[in-house]
Amino acid sequence: MFWQPVYRSQDLPAGRAVPIRIMSEDFTLYRGEAGPHPEAEGTEGRAHLVAFRCAHRGAQLSTGWVEGDDLRCFYHGWKYDGSGSCIEQPAEPEPFCQRIKIRGYPVQEYLGLIFAYLGEGEPPPMRRFPDFERGFVIEPCELEDYPCNYFNRLDNASDGAHVAWTHRESLNRIAAAAGVPPRPPTAEVRISEETEYGLRSGTMHNGKPAFQTHLHMPNVNQPPSGSRGSLADGRTLLVDGLYFRVPVDDENSVSFTVDCVHLTGAEADDYRERRRMAQDTKTAALGELSAEILAGNKVVGDMPGDLSPFQMFWIEDYVAQCGQGAIADRSHEHLGRSDSGVVSIRQLWARELKALAEGRPLKQWHTPAGLADMIQATNR
Numbered sequence: 001m002f003w004q005p006v007y008r009s010q011d012l013p014a015g016r017a018v019p020i021r022i023m024s025e026d027f028t029l030y031r032g033e034a035g036p037h038p039e040a041e042g043t044e045g046r047a048h049l050v051a052f053r054c055a056h057r058g059a060q061l062s063t064g065w066v067e068g069d070d071l072r073c074f075y076h077g078w079k080y081d082g083s084g085s086c087i088e089q090p091a092e093p094e095p096f097c098q099r100i101k102i103r104g105y106p107v108q109e110y111l112g113l114i115f116a117y118l119g120e121g122e123p124p125p126m127r128r129f130p131d132f133e134r135g136f137v138i139e140p141c142e143l144e145d146y147p148c149n150y151f152n153r154l155d156n157a158s159d160g161a162h163v164a165w166t167h168r169e170s171l172n173r174i175a176a177a178a179g180v181p182p183r184p185p186t187a188e189v190r191i192s193e194e195t196e197y198g199l200r201s202g203t204m205h206n207g208k209p210a211f212q213t214h215l216h217m218p219n220v221n222q223p224p225s226g227s228r229g230s231l232a233d234g235r236t237l238l239v240d241g242l243y244f245r246v247p248v249d250d251e252n253s254v255s256f257t258v259d260c261v262h263l264t265g266a267e268a269d270d271y272r273e274r275r276r277m278a279q280d281t282k283t284a285a286l287g288e289l290s291a292e293i294l295a296g297n298k299v300v301g302d303m304p305g306d307l308s309p310f311q312m313f314w315i316e317d318y319v320a321q322c323g324q325g326a327i328a329d330r331s332h333e334h335l336g337r338s339d340s341g342v343v344s345i346r347q348l349w350a351r352e353l354k355a356l357a358e359g360r361p362l363k364q365w366h367t368p369a370g371l372a373d374m375i376q377a378t379n380r
């Protein structure tokens with residue numbers, strides 16, 4: 001019932017088709033060839049999402065050929081347009097294309113990601129994030145493919161209490177690099193409140209709420225702005241992040257992270273260039289390192305010193321969340337006051353799923369401008 005990111009725009013060149021798996025279903029994602037054919041006028045090729053298999057005899061469509069804005073099957077050459085309608089059956093003396101249609105899904109590109117609507121009926125309007133439309137640099141990060149259910153990841157969205165421990169090694173390294181002592185973890189009164197977009201969570205600070213994260217219902221996390229800090233010139237960059245936690249299947253999930261870096265003009269161009277050069281990290285390697293820790297062959301402190309804070313957080317969250325089990329057994333948990341954010345997320349989801357099951361209308365969520373500034377202000 002919600003648009004979800006399914007791929008990074010930069011990873012799908014014009015004229016290319018790929019198989020993808022989202023929410024336990026397989027699909028074919030492809031990008032039409034760049035102009036001059038009329039559908040792609042003025043674009044780099046439009047993205048399309050259709051069924052995984054050909055309607056003829058079930059070949060995997062991603063192995064075929066992109067022709068203009070259409071996709072031709074590898075097996076006997078049937079051709080489909082971006083909506084999934086069959087438009088050619090070259091081996092048939094009397095083609096019956098008009099009777100053949102595979103499923104096609106609405107697709108939009110936004111914030112450097114390809115979003116699809118996989119639900120029934122008319123798609124709802126795309127969720128917009130006004131804080132990420134302010135003209136700053138928008139860059140999607142490396143994907144986080146975790147072998148655990150997406151709810152392990154989502155549960156973590158309002159779990160401020162994990163940061164001091166799960167990210168202890170990272171925080172120590174960041175403090176050491178800055179030449180300051182690490183801040184000791186403390187017990188704090190944790191709070192959450194429901195909003196028009198989902199939930200915001202944080203702590204009480206001098207008798208006032210200090211919010212540290214936003215959850216955009218149903219599955220987008222926005223942590224405090226901060227520096228990604230891995231870039232050569234050592235400047236502290238202000239970065240807002242959005243984390244889309246998307247189910248691949250019951251035991252796997254993928255996170256699409258979008259960075260909004262507060263730079264414009266020549267500084268922005270310079271930053272994009274440096275970031276492009278730095279972007280050769282193999283996230284598969286991060287997954288392997290994380291798996292080594294879970295297997296007991298390494299500890300987090302053994303991780304290479306040249307990993308960026310983003311990569312260290314990647315590994316640390318993997319260890320914590322995949323370590324809960326691919327499908328965590330929540331009936332054995334013992335929740336305390338510090339888990340109030342986790343409880344609030346589960347209650348929101350339970351309420352909305354109950355409404356869905358009973359055929360009642362769901363809450364319509366809306367993300368206003370100014371949320372990034374709200375959590376920056378409390379952390380500066």
Ligand code: FES
Pocket residue numbers: 054055056057058059073074075076077078
């Ligand atoms: S299986 Fe696709 S054309 Fe035959």
Ligand SMILES: [Fe+2]
Pocket residue numbers: 156162163166167313317
């Ligand atoms: Fe974390």
